[in-house]
Amino acid sequence: MKIPLLDLKAQYARIQPEIIKVIEEVCAQQSFVLGSHVEQLEHTLAKFIGTEYAVGVASGSDALLLSLMELDIQPEDEVLTVPFTFFASTGVISRLHARPVFVDVCSDTFNLNPTQLADKISSRTKAILPVHLFGQCADMEAINEVASVHDIPVIEDACQAIGAARNGVQAGAFGRTGCFSFFPSKNLGAFGDGGLITTDDAQVAERLRLLRVHGSRSEYHHHLIGMNSRLDALQAAILQVKFQHLDDWTAKRQKNAVSYRQLFHDHGLDDRVILPVEASGNTHVYNQFTIRTPKRDELSAFLTEKNVYYPVPLHLQECYETLGYHKGDFPVAEHAALEVLSLPIYPELTTDQITYVVETITQFFDQ
Numbered sequence: 001m002k003i004p005l006l007d008l009k010a011q012y013a014r015i016q017p018e019i020i021k022v023i024e025e026v027c028a029q030q031s032f033v034l035g036s037h038v039e040q041l042e043h044t045l046a047k048f049i050g051t052e053y054a055v056g057v058a059s060g061s062d063a064l065l066l067s068l069m070e071l072d073i074q075p076e077d078e079v080l081t082v083p084f085t086f087f088a089s090t091g092v093i094s095r096l097h098a099r100p101v102f103v104d105v106c107s108d109t110f111n112l113n114p115t116q117l118a119d120k121i122s123s124r125t126k127a128i129l130p131v132h133l134f135g136q137c138a139d140m141e142a143i144n145e146v147a148s149v150h151d152i153p154v155i156e157d158a159c160q161a162i163g164a165a166r167n168g169v170q171a172g173a174f175g176r177t178g179c180f181s182f183f184p185s186k187n188l189g190a191f192g193d194g195g196l197i198t199t200d201d202a203q204v205a206e207r208l209r210l211l212r213v214h215g216s217r218s219e220y221h222h223h224l225i226g227m228n229s230r231l232d233a234l235q236a237a238i239l240q241v242k243f244q245h246l247d248d249w250t251a252k253r254q255k256n257a258v259s260y261r262q263l264f265h266d267h268g269l270d271d272r273v274i275l276p277v278e279a280s281g282n283t284h285v286y287n288q289f290t291i292r293t294p295k296r297d298e299l300s301a302f303l304t305e306k307n308v309y310y311p312v313p314l315h316l317q318e319c320y321e322t323l324g325y326h327k328g329d330f331p332v333a334e335h336a337a338l339e340v341l342s343l344p345i346y347p348e349l350t351t352d353q354i355t356y357v358v359e360t361i362t363q364f365f366d367q
């Protein structure tokens with residue numbers, strides 16, 4: 001049996017007629033950029049996430065970049081974030097010639113460790129950018145507390161965490177802005193790139209709406225220097241269809257996580273691998289089911305499918321040599337990068353497939 005990390009064809013097979021119908025609708029309209037489908041999706045997702053506003057943009061990376069632009073981040077400004085995440089979280093900071101300043105992560109959740117945050121704040125710190133990695137929220141109460149003491153805005157990278165919640169508040173509703181990605185592998189994925197920014201602040205929403213269209217309020221009149229980062233009507237229409245299934249898909253991911261936990265226990269693997277830890281108060285949406293073992297590289301090779309996310313922490317990336325960080329600077333992130341491995345958790349996964357994955361891992365440890 002060969003089980004992929006994600007099976008988008010299995011998902012599409014179940015929703016094809018609904019999708020084709022809206023694609024034909026958009027084709028008949030021949031209106032492709034922003035417009036009513038995007039507005040409807042913005043409305044739907046703002047309501048779902050629990051914010052006043054949502055602004056559709058071209059990608060999750062752009063959601064982050066535009067959030068930083070909205071804050072008027074300048075060269076040499078510092079933005080606090082984590083070294084264990086997808087490169088986009090820090091790439092956008094560097095794009096503005098600002099400086100990513102790293103804070104180590106927690107060993108259980110892989111999310112920003114708030115106890116190390118205050119020490120990193122300087123007079124140049126202009127934003128804090130926590131990431132809700134693999135589908136569960138960072139400790140946002142603690143992060144927001146430090147942020148408010150120092151009066152620093154928070155931008156949430158919620159790209160992997162649509163629908164995740166912490167103590168009743170959804171990912172994307174904690175910060176000044178929340179950034180989401182509709183990249184196909186995310187829990188709500190488009191048929192291409194797409195992104196969204198959430199906010200409760202009317203002025204922030206208005207500036208973001210300008211920034212995504214070159215700062216233009218009316219044609220050929222530019223109020224701000226922005227960029228071209230708009231969500232397509234086709235993507236919005238597809239996402240609106242897929243959103244109707246999101247709660248069901250999330251529940252299935254969570255059910256698969258329960259099955260994994262039971263099967264790992266039944267197969268006596270409790271002391272061989274560390275299973276994902278759900279922090280107290282968190283609702284985890286399992287964009288990834290990420291396990292840990294010191295034998296990661298051997299197990300990864302044994303399982304054959306691509307399954308390792310972020311093997312090189314960002315402070316050790318070649319392009320960041322000039323930041324002056326060294327091996328050992330963020331020991332928890334570095335250790336995680338050596339030990340984590342993700343297993344298939346997508347909603348269409350069958351019990352047989354989950355059992356097969358766990359049996360294969362059992363074989364690995366028994367050999």
Ligand SMILES: *Cc1c(COP(=O)(O)O)cnc(C)c1O
Pocket residue numbers: 059060061062085086088089131157159160180181182183193194195
């Ligand atoms: C996917 C992702 C992004 C970027 O989203 P794109 O839509 O691919 O630009 C940013 N941060 C994290 C944590 C992500 O997983």
